[in-house]
Amino acid sequence: MFPFFSRSKMSDAPEVNPAPAKTQEPHPLDALTGGAFSAATSGERASRIRDWLATQPAPEQLQEVFKELSGRDKGAARAVRERLDEIRRAKGQEAIAAEWAEKAQALLAAPKLNIADALAWQRDAAKAGAPLSREPLSLLKAQMADRVKVIEDLQHRVQVQREAAVLLAQRIEVLSTKPWRDAHAALELLRADVARWQEQAQELTGDASWVSVEARFPPLLDASRTQLLVVWEAFQPAVAQAAAAAEDAAAPLPPVPVWADELRAARGLPTEAAAASAAAKPARAAKPKVAPEVVEKAAQVVREALATLEKETAEGHGKASAGAAAALRAVLKVHGKHIDNALEQQVHTALVAAGELEGWQRWSADQVREDLVAKAEALLNRPEGQALGGRKMQETLRNLRDQWKQADQGGAPNHGLWKKFDEACNAAHKVVEAWLDKIRTEAAEHKAQRLALIEEVKAWAQEHASSTDWKGMNRALYQFGDRWREGGHVGEKLFAELQPQWKQAIALAAAPLEAAQKDSLARRHAMIEEATALGAAPTLRIDAVKALQQRWQAEAQSVPLDRKHEQKLWDAFRKPIDEAFNRKSADREKAATELSARDRAVLDASKALEAANTTGDAQQIRAAVQALEAALRGQAQAAEAVATVQKAEAAQNAASPAEQAGAGDAPAADADASGAAADGEAAAPAAAPVAPPKPARPVVAVRGDDRPGMKKDAPAAAGRGARPGDRRDGRPGDRDAGRGPRTEGRFGDRNDRGGRMGERPAHEDRGPRLGDAAFRAQRDAMEHAQLALKKLAAQAHGETLTQLLAAWDKRDPSQVPSAQDLGGRVTASVRAAWTQALSAAPQGDASEALLRLEMAAEAPTPAEHIAARRMLQLQLLTRRNDPAPAQTWGQDAARVLASASDPASARRLQNVLKTLLRKQ
Structure with missing residues (x-):
């Protein structure tokens, strides 16, 4: 708005006391980048950044400069970002290069290198972005290329050697058509060439890279060597024989026909061809005169053949026209000399027309043949992964040859194409030959294995002819059968020869087992009939059924049968018995409805106990168990009966207080005598209250049981060691006390007398028998209650230990569990010692106390303290009067609690107290 001084804005006078310019502090990275951050323009800043990047700064500096510069000038920061990206790409390429270098080294280190794998490595590495133009990949790439070049050179030399072998064989064949002296003169040169060829072939096979050549080249070289040696080994003796025959007229002639004729001529003998032609040439006979009927017949036969040819040619039947032309030519050979010129001209015209048709068909057939040749040559040029196996190759070659035969039937043969086709098929047939050799070898091995198995079965049959181990025999026969089925493939003809021998041997080996199985079947059928009779009886005899089942099990375990047959027999055996038991169960369930x-x-008490089990309260579970036991003893019914009697007497009699008191005592008496109450008589009113039984005299003193393995603090049971005439309960008396009069029987009344020797009643009076449902319900409820109580006790024990260890860790004596929670093994004095130990500060070393506790509990000691425990045991052996660790474990635990707590000691203390607090 308005100036605060009087000088005009348009005045040229200088300002008085101008404000000083604000100076900027230099950036911390300005010195590093050569003043890039203090540059005035973006272009100058970018120029300084480029100059700084030329000094090859570290990646950390680049990252820091880029972080600061990207917020100021994105154009200048682009060069820094490009350098960072370049470094990041270089690191990624280094990892890729290391990976592909490792793969290349693995390929080069392998003794056999596949050319396809080497080319695939270069292709895949380039596709993955590996830097093939930089080290080490460039060097590995060059090594791979050199290795591939060596292998390809070997393969090329194999082909050259093959062609050289063919040329050498041709030279030898040409020499066999020339005079023998020329062959003799060229013999040394040929010998040198053949030897050189063999040396070159040996060099090829001895090359280190020979194992890496393709699989089709070694057979080619071997075949060329074999063919050349066969021709050469036949040529040398023939030349030597010809030289010997030239020097000695009596020597035999060589097997070469040209050389033999030459030597015959030198000896003045006729050649073999001249002699043969002279012998075959018959004497010239006079030409007889032809009869008119012969001429007429010849013309007729020729016209018929000519008509057939013209018809087939007009219809375009190539195969039929070729056959008709051949038939016409055959007729001409016989009757051609008897026909006139006009008919002969017609014959030639028809043959020319048929020849044109045959030529077109020949071209069509040649197209098919060329396709077949290409297919045959492609059989060996397939990729490795698509190579045909032996059987597939055999079928393919058979189909190709069948197609060639069909092509030959449609036109004239082409010997040139046939030669190429046959060579390709023969080369491909080597795969079939290798496969057939393998099949023959395997068939011979399988035949030997099967014959050996047959002999083994025969020897086994002789060895176990008198054995009665039917299970072992059955198992062995099954094993023999499995081995025969897994014996490998043999031909149908050979299998037809071996199968009867195998059946005879296995039948001989299985004869004793089959006889035993036959007898066992008879016995089992008899037992089935016996089970049917037992099941049909009106009264089921359990003892007879058990004995019969035991006999069946013994029979089944002794003699094995086929599993399905044995299962059917077992079902037939158990069916009548199961039906009888089902009838008995149905009758029992009907009676117990x-x-x-x-x-x-009992059912109500069992349900109440099951409900208490789910609550997890030990008091409720114990109360429910007591109620169920009372229901089992019949006390509930007795109590109800007594209450009924009491109410009846109170209603009828206004008795005196003394009588009322007597009536009030009746229920207790009846409750004590409730064991004699029955199911149906519990609710009946009693005529008079039952007097309570006299209590047994209390035991004042007993003698400790000092026998081995018994507790000394338990009273000794009365036994045979008592004085004669004494009772087993330790009270003197008559041995015959409790028995009835002699007149009641030899042994008295069995219901009144006691058990054996008057010890106790023979059978406890437990009331009437429970029904099945009530018995199962109370049994299950009792089992569940015991499990629940055990689980609750274990939980309480674990909580007690946890609380004790927590009190030790916090040094808080108030957290020590109560004597009731600790159990009967911990006395009040021991608990007081534990509380006092926790009240003071940690002091002392508890290592020896822990070892004594582990010895008392027979618990394992950690590995690092085993030596100390052994030393302590040796020391305890010398302290004869000192108490054992099992007697002083309470004081030892107090010493441990008085020391400092640590996790290892707490774990060891918990392990020993877990055992010591539970011991009884």
Whole structure:
């Protein structure tokens, strides 16, 4: 707005006391980048950044400069970012280069290098972005190329050697058509050439890279060597024989026909061809005169053949026209000299027309043949992964040859194409030959294995002819059968020869087992009939059924049968017995449909116990168990009966207080005598209250049981060591006390007398038998209750230990569990010692106390303290009067609690107290 001084804005006068310019502090990275951050323009800043990048700064500096510069000038920061990207790409390429270098080294280190694998490595590496133009990949690439070049050179030399072998064989064949002296003169040169060829072939096979050539080249070289040696080994003796025959007229002639004729001529003998022609040439006979009927017949036969040819040619039947032309030519050979000129001209015209048709068909057939030749040559040029196996190659070659035969039937043969086709098929047939050799070798091995197995079965049959181990025999026969089935493939003809021998041997070996199985079947059928009779009986005899089942099991375990047959026999055996048991169960269930009062009480108590088990409260579970035991003893029914009697007497009699008191004592008496109450008689009113039994005299003193393995603090049971005439309960008395009069029987009344020697009643009076449902319900409820109580006890024990260890860790005596929680093994004095140990500060070393506790609990000691435990045991052996660790474990635990707590010691203390607090 308005100036605060009087000088005009348009005035040229200088300002008085101008404000000083604000100076900027230099950037910390300005010195590093050569003043890039203090540059005035973006172009100058970019120029300084480029100059700084030329000094090859470290990546950390680049990252820091880029972070600061990207917020100021993105154009200048682009060069830094490009350098960072270049470094990042270089690191990635280094990793890729290391990976592909490792693969290349693995290929080069292998003794056999596949050319396809080498080319695939270069292609895949380039595709993955590996820097093939930089070290080390460039060097590895060059080594790979050199190795491939060596292998390809070997393969090329194999082909050259093959062609050289063919040329040498041709030279030898040409020499066999020239005079023998020329062959003799060229013999040394040929010998040198053949020897050089063999040396070159040996060099090829001895090359280190020979194992890497393709699989088709070694057979080619071997075939060329074999063919050349065969021709050469036949040529040398023939030349030597010809030289010997030239010097000695009596020597035999060489097998070469040209040389033999030359030597015959030198000896003045006729050649073989002249002699043969002279012998075959018959004497010239006079030409007889031809009869008119012969001429007429010849013309007729020729016209018929000519008509057939013209018809087939007009219809375009190539195969038929060729056959008709051949038939006409055959007729001409016989009757051609008897026909006139006009007919002969017609014959030639028809043959020319048929020849044109045959020529077109020959061209068509040649197209098919060329296709077949290409297919045959392609059989060996397939990739490795698509190479045909032996059987597939055999079928393919058979189909190709069948197609060639069909092509030959449609036109004239082409010997040139046939030669190429046959060579390609023969080369491909080597795969079939190798496969057939392998098949023959395997068939011979399989035949030997099967013959050896047959002999083994025969020897086994003789060895076990008198054995009665039927299970072992059955198992061995099954094993023999498995080995025969897995014996490998043999031909149908050979299998037809071996199969009867195998059947005879296995039948001889299985004859004793089959006889035993036959007898076992008879016995089992007899037992099935016996089971049917037992099941049909009105009263099921359990003892007879058990004995019969035991006999069946013994029979089944002794003599094995086929599993399905044995299962059918078992089903037939158990069916009548199961039906009898089902009838018995049905009758029992029908009789038990109406539950008695005692069964209902037991069921109700069992349900209450199951409900208490789910609560997890030990007091409720124990109370429910007591209620179920009372229901089982019939006390509930007795109590109800006594209450009923008491109410009846109170209603009828206004008795005196003394009588009322007597009536009030009746239920207790009845409750004590409830074991004699029955199911149906519990609710009946009693005529008079039952007097309570006299209590047994209390035991004042007993003698400790000092026998081995018994507790000394338990009273000794009365036994045979008592004085004669004494009772087993330790009270003197008559041995016959409790028995009835002699007049009641030899041994008295069995219901009144005691058990054996008057010890106790023979059978406890437990009331009437429970029904099946009530028995199962109370049994399951009791088992569940015991499991629940054990689980609760284990939980309480674990909580007690955890609370004790927590009190040790916090040094808080108030957290020590109560004596009831610790159990009967921990006395009040021991608990007081533990509390006092926790009240003071940590002091002392508890290592020896922990070892004594582990010895008392028979618990394992950590490995690092085993030596100390052994030393302590040796020391305890010398302290005869000192108490054992099992007697002083409470004081030892107090010493441990008085020391400092640590995790290892707490774990060891927990392990020993877990055992010591539970011991009884």
